[in-house]
Amino acid sequence: xxxDHRMDIISHLPDDLLLRILSSLSLKDVMATSLLSGRWRxxxxxxxxxxxxxxDLNNVCVKWVSSSLxxxxxxxxxxxxxxxFPGDFSRNMTIFYRFSSMVETAVYCGLRExxxxxxxxSLELPSIFYACGTLETLILCRLxxxxxxxxxxxxxLKTLCLLSVKFSSxxxxxxxxxxxxxxxxxxxxxxxxxxxxxxxINVPSxxxxxxxxxxxxxxxxxxxxxxxDAPSLRYLNIRDRHSNYLLFKNMPKLIKANVETVCNQSxxxxxxxxxxxxxxxxxxxxxxxxxxxxxxxxxxxxELCTCSSEFWNLLALKDPLRLRVLKLKxxxxxxxx
Numbered sequence: 001x002x003x004d005h006r007m008d009i010i011s012h013l014p015d016d017l018l019l020r021i022l023s024s025l026s027l028k029d030v031m032a033t034s035l036l037s038g039r040w041r042x043x044x045x046x047x048x049x050x051x052x053x054x055x056d057l058n059n060v061c062v063k064w065v066s067s068s069l070x071x072x073x074x075x076x077x078x079x080x081x082x083x084x085f086p087g088d089f090s091r092n093m094t095i096f097y098r099f100s101s102m103v104e105t106a107v108y109c110g111l112r113e114x115x116x117x118x119x120x121x122s123l124e125l126p127s128i129f130y131a132c133g134t135l136e137t138l139i140l141c142r143l144x145x146x147x148x149x150x151x152x153x154x155x156x157l158k159t160l161c162l163l164s165v166k167f168s169s170x171x172x173x174x175x176x177x178x179x180x181x182x183x184x185x186x187x188x189x190x191x192x193x194x195x196x197x198x199x200x201i202n203v204p205s206x207x208x209x210x211x212x213x214x215x216x217x218x219x220x221x222x223x224x225x226x227x228x229d230a231p232s233l234r235y236l237n238i239r240d241r242h243s244n245y246l247l248f249k250n251m252p253k254l255i256k257a258n259v260e261t262v263c264n265q266s267x268x269x270x271x272x273x274x275x276x277x278x279x280x281x282x283x284x285x286x287x288x289x290x291x292x293x294x295x296x297x298x299x300x301x302x303e304l305c306t307c308s309s310e311f312w313n314l315l316a317l318k319d320p321l322r323l324r325v326l327k328l329k330x331x332x333x334x335x336x337x
Contacts (some may be wrong), residue, residue, distance in 0.1 A: 023048060030047055078111065148179065256278040303328045
């Protein structure tokens with residue numbers, strides 16, 4: 001084996017493996033590989049995922065992607081991952097323009113996944129995005145999402161993650177969810193940056209819901225919490241030490257639930273857990289209706305936190321023979337405020 005061959009082993013790897021490697025690099029580094037050799041000149045155009053930071057959103061990168069990728073290889077680009085730190089207003093406008101241009105290009109390419117972290121800055125997605133019929137996963141992180149337009153349909157979106165997202169109003173949340181007719185998985189992480197009072201989740205198609213509301217600091221003022229109506233829900237995970245309003249209804253298909261909450265209005269939640277087979281429950285309030293345990297006729301796996309003095313009442317099951325696993329947790333897994 002020649003020295004040149006040994007020094008360029010990576011170029012002899014199969015295209016599939018090289019594309020996986022390129023999918024983990026920044027956009028600038030990916031594009032730089034086109035200068036390596038004839039084989040690499042067009043390989044970057046086949047990369048299914050692009051990772052884009054501030055320094056990648058220059059005119060050269062944006063024009064190159066728009067002209068080469070979109071028109072030469074449609075339906076190749078599947079995933080865009082933006083991690084942007086806009087800074088001052090003038091720079092913000094420049095980055096937003098280039099961001100919008102690249103998103104539009106990706107939509108035409110058949111975009112499947114979009115992740116945007118915008119460091120607590122207002123973000124207005126281009127209008128064409130809300131008509132993207134191929135998008136399956138949307139992850140928004142640490143940003144203020146400007147109102148969703150009155151039209152649009154994310155007809156293929158199945159997974160939505162809202163991680164410390166600020167909305168213009170409570171209605172803005174409902175508007176976004178209403179254009180996702182086949183949504184199956186929803187992840188909500190609320191923080192001090194989030195401003196929604198009642199987070200309404202009314203999604204008939206939803207099968208999995210995960211909520212984290214573990215902000216640092218004191219309880220926010222006023223009524224704040226969640227209203228959830230999800231008739232197809234099968235998996236529920238909620239860790240919430242700040243809400244003072246929780247209303248759950250219409251969850252007849254629920255199989256597994258992990259509930260950690262401090263809200264003393266939990267009766268609707270407990271009543272909605274009747275169909276569960278696997279339940280983990282932690283609530284510091286003794287007035288939670290543990291006596292409703294008689295309605296858990298399908299329960300097979302039960303984990304209870306002993307932070308409430310009435311947790312034993314939940315063991316008065318109507319059909320205890322179904323129960324296969326019982327665990328008592330003597331230390332709370334959630335730190336109550």
